[in-house]
Amino acid sequence: MGGATLTPMATPAKRPTIRQIAQETGLSVTAVSYALRGEQMSAATIERVQAKADELGYIADPVARALRGGRTGTIGLLVGSLADFWQQTLAHAIQRELRSHGLHTLLADADGSPAEELALAQRLAAQRVDGLIVAPVGPAGGNWVELAAHLPSVTIGGRLAGAEVVGEVAFDQTTGVGEVLRHLHALGHEHIAVLSWAVDSSPDRPSERAVREQAAILGLRCELVPCAYSLDGSRPLALEVLSRADRPTAVFCLSDSMAYGVLHGCRELGLRVPEDISLVGFDDHPLSRLVDPPLTSVNWSVDRAARSAVGFLVDHLAGEVNERRIVIAPTLSVRASSGPVT
Amino acid sequence: MGGATLTPMATPAKRPTIRQIAQETGLSVTAVSYALRGEQMSAATIERVQAKADELGYIADPVARALRGGRTGTIGLLVGSLADFWQQTLAHAIQRELRSHGLHTLLADADGSPAEELALAQRLAAQRVDGLIVAPVGPAGGNWVELAAHLPSVTIGGRLAGAEVVGEVAFDQTTGVGEVLRHLHALGHEHIAVLSWAVDSSPDRPSERAVREQAAILGLRCELVPCAYSLDGSRPLALEVLSRADRPTAVFCLSDSMAYGVLHGCRELGLRVPEDISLVGFDDHPLSRLVDPPLTSVNWSVDRAARSAVGFLVDHLAGEVNERRIVIAPTLSVRASSGPVT
DNA sequence: ATGAAAGCGCTAACAG
DNA sequence: CTGTTAGCGCTTTCAT
Numbered sequence: 016m017g018g019a020t021l022t023p024m025a026t027p028a029k030r031p032t033i034r035q036i037a038q039e040t041g042l043s044v045t046a047v048s049y050a051l052r053g054e055q056m057s058a059a060t061i062e063r064v065q066a067k068a069d070e071l072g073y074i075a076d077p078v079a080r081a082l083r084g085g086r087t088g089t090i091g092l093l094v095g096s097l098a099d100f101w102q103q104t105l106a107h108a109i110q111r112e113l114r115s116h117g118l119h120t121l122l123a124d125a126d127g128s129p130a131e132e133l134a135l136a137q138r139l140a141a142q143r144v145d146g147l148i149v150a151p152v153g154p155a156g157g158n159w160v161e162l163a164a165h166l167p168s169v170t171i172g173g174r175l176a177g178a179e180v181v182g183e184v185a186f187d188q189t190t191g192v193g194e195v196l197r198h199l200h201a202l203g204h205e206h207i208a209v210l211s212w213a214v215d216s217s218p219d220r221p222s223e224r225a226v227r228e229q230a231a232i233l234g235l236r237c238e239l240v241p242c243a244y245s246l247d248g249s250r251p252l253a254l255e256v257l258s259r260a261d262r263p264t265a266v267f268c269l270s271d272s273m274a275y276g277v278l279h280g281c282r283e284l285g286l287r288v289p290e291d292i293s294l295v296g297f298d299d300h301p302l303s304r305l306v307d308p309p310l311t312s313v314n315w316s317v318d319r320a321a322r323s324a325v326g327f328l329v330d331h332l333a334g335e336v337n338e339r340r341i342v343i344a345p346t347l348s349v350r351a352s353s354g355p356v357t
Numbered sequence: 358m359g360g361a362t363l364t365p366m367a368t369p370a371k372r373p374t375i376r377q378i379a380q381e382t383g384l385s386v387t388a389v390s391y392a393l394r395g396e397q398m399s400a401a402t403i404e405r406v407q408a409k410a411d412e413l414g415y416i417a418d419p420v421a422r423a424l425r426g427g428r429t430g431t432i433g434l435l436v437g438s439l440a441d442f443w444q445q446t447l448a449h450a451i452q453r454e455l456r457s458h459g460l461h462t463l464l465a466d467a468d469g470s471p472a473e474e475l476a477l478a479q480r481l482a483a484q485r486v487d488g489l490i491v492a493p494v495g496p497a498g499g500n501w502v503e504l505a506a507h508l509p510s511v512t513i514g515g516r517l518a519g520a521e522v523v524g525e526v527a528f529d530q531t532t533g534v535g536e537v538l539r540h541l542h543a544l545g546h547e548h549i550a551v552l553s554w555a556v557d558s559s560p561d562r563p564s565e566r567a568v569r570e571q572a573a574i575l576g577l578r579c580e581l582v583p584c585a586y587s588l589d590g591s592r593p594l595a596l597e598v599l600s601r602a603d604r605p606t607a608v609f610c611l612s613d614s615m616a617y618g619v620l621h622g623c624r625e626l627g628l629r630v631p632e633d634i635s636l637v638g639f640d641d642h643p644l645s646r647l648v649d650p651p652l653t654s655v656n657w658s659v660d661r662a663a664r665s666a667v668g669f670l671v672d673h674l675a676g677e678v679n680e681r682r683i684v685i686a687p688t689l690s691v692r693a694s695s696g697p698v699t
Numbered sequence: 700a701t702g703a704a705a706g707c708g709c710t711a712a713c714a715g
Numbered sequence: 716c717t718g719t720t721a722g723c724g725c726t727t728t729c730a731t
Contacts, residue, residue, distance in 0.1 A: 033725065141372075
């Protein structure tokens with residue numbers, strides 16, 4: 016304990032400016048500005064300026080640069096909900112990837128609200144981020160069109176209602192959902208509760224549509240149940256759904272985070288997984304193989320998604336025009352949480 | 358989405374400026390500036406200006422404000438390693454808390470390197486964040502002193518080598534470690550491997566010191582083993598440690614993330630937990646109660662930590678001077694992963 | 700190869 | 716109450 020010195024007020028930083036370097040080298044600000052970026056000036060001058068800059072620990076002020084019209088070196092990352100473990104993982108991967116390109120990450124969490132998401136995107140734009148990577152809450156409207164027209168944007172796992180993006184990372188949810196439902200169907204399940212992320216306004220989402228379509232094809236009875244992310248959100252709901260007389264024989268959660276809550280609920284109810292009820296997740300969080308029982312889930316390569324998204328943005332910022340869309344294929348990982356209906 | 362704007366791409370956003378409002382209202386820029394902030398001007402003018410601003414969808418440019426010397430409304434959040442699940446949770450909690458105060462989060466991940474951490478802090482400072490919340494990698498040196506003198510900083514779970522911070526959230530690791538070791542001691546364990554986060558330069562860390570002290574008191578044989586965060590980092594290490602002839606009877610991981618990897622390793626080796634080996638984690642990630650077997654761990658209130666850290670910073674920025682240090686007490690959650698030595 | 704000057708959008712003296 | 720005047724630190728014409 017003890018020890019830490021606490022100060023009442025911090026003094027405004029007196030970071031060295033370009034002008035200081037100019038004075039100390041006897042050059043003009045212009046000269047230094049060029050020299051620092053290795054342009055136009057003679058090699059000798061460049062070196063001299065560089066030396067002085069290092070000596071003073073000079074770092075060009077990103078704010079001044081930004082105001083001037085340049086770039087901030089910061090990318091806005093907007094995720095649907097950080098309460099979701101998988102999205103935490105995604106955010107980490109993207110942050111890391113951005114950093115490897117020398118870019119900063121301004122992180123924002125829409126917390127499940129499409130309206131909030133748009134508002135946050137606008138605030139990020141106001142902060143002058145150079146680009147935006149957004150994992151849309153849902154295909155909700157709003158004028159993303161105008162926003163994306165001015166701010167290079169890349170989407171991950173969702174669309175932005177007609178907006179023109181510079182890159183798009185899609186997950187083949189239709190196939191993913193299909194594999195899960197066929198898997199459960201093969202195990203003899205006919206009545207399945209599908210927990211889907213509840214958002215403020217949840218229009219027709221691809222994954223939900225896929226559920227309906229596949230259910231129809233396979234002749235399954237699938238109930239779509241809106242559910243909050245996070246353990247605390249899905250646990251109570253699970254208790255309700257699983258306590259019903261007409262209990263489904265399987266629960267398919269459109270996110271592992273929700274499945275964890277269901278797992279927790281099953282324990283409280285004394286239901287055995289998979290003997291009494293089968294459970295399947297979605298997105299395959301790294302810990303899903305370690306929970307009890309290991310969770311059957313659908314895996315997408317997070318690294319690939321992150322690398323692609325950042326790549327699209329970086330390429331665009333560099334003026335290159337390459338591939339701008341990628342569809343990531345699912346891999347069903349069958350584990351112990353799903354078994355034959357008994 | 359009709360509105361076929363024929364504007365060619367790359368139209369730099371033409372956000373309305375304060376000057377535009379000035380012209381359209383016939384006032385001076387200054388007047389508008391004041392009016393927008395509800396200062397000095399007559400109520401009538403303020404309203405008129407406000408109306409115009411709303412009409413144009415005006416948002417004050419944070420970059421210009423920042424350059425002028427004002428605040429950016431952005432706080433830098435620097436965590437030791439986002440590869441650690443618990444730190445992801447912490448980052449989420451802090452981001453959410455900051456947002457509730459209308460502040461943005463600039464997220465950076467030191468990835469286990471103290472040097473990198475300092476460098477990132479400096480970049481964050483250059484980005485003109487209004488303050489810094491940092492979960493230090495370790496008590497490594499470097500001139501945090503100067504940095505913290507200019508940038509209001511709050512630490513979480515660690516110190517910043519003599520730097521003056523405006524707030525400090527400490528975890529009572531000594532007690533936490535003590536409880537774990539006493540717990541294991543009571544179960545009959547005498548030889549314990551302690552996995553501690555391996556950082557580039559890892560000087561004397563409180564948790565490690567606590568381990569040594571408590572081990573001495575209890576007469577335990579504790580081996581400190583440096584280990585990488587993340588599943589993939591600790592799994593191979595676990596395989597090595599657990600394959601030795603002189604195998605410890607318990608493994609105590611100074612982070613749940615590492616414990617998960619050990620758990621994985623145990624499975625591969627066919628070791629039963631806790632019959633063959635007891636396992637204890639640290640930090641108590643929400644999923645620890647769901648893994649197989651449920652992991653004994655030490656819990657700290659993440660929300661309390663996040664709320665305190667942000668509170669310290671916000672209070673300081675508001676000029677208030679309140680409590681500036683908090684020590685969060687541990688709660689040992691004994692679950693099935695730790696059992697009597699057999 | 701180098702410098703002078705204009706300004707990005709905003710705020711804060713300092714007058715009127 | 717409202718307008719004038721100066722910049723914040725940097726980049727970029729346009730001269731020299």
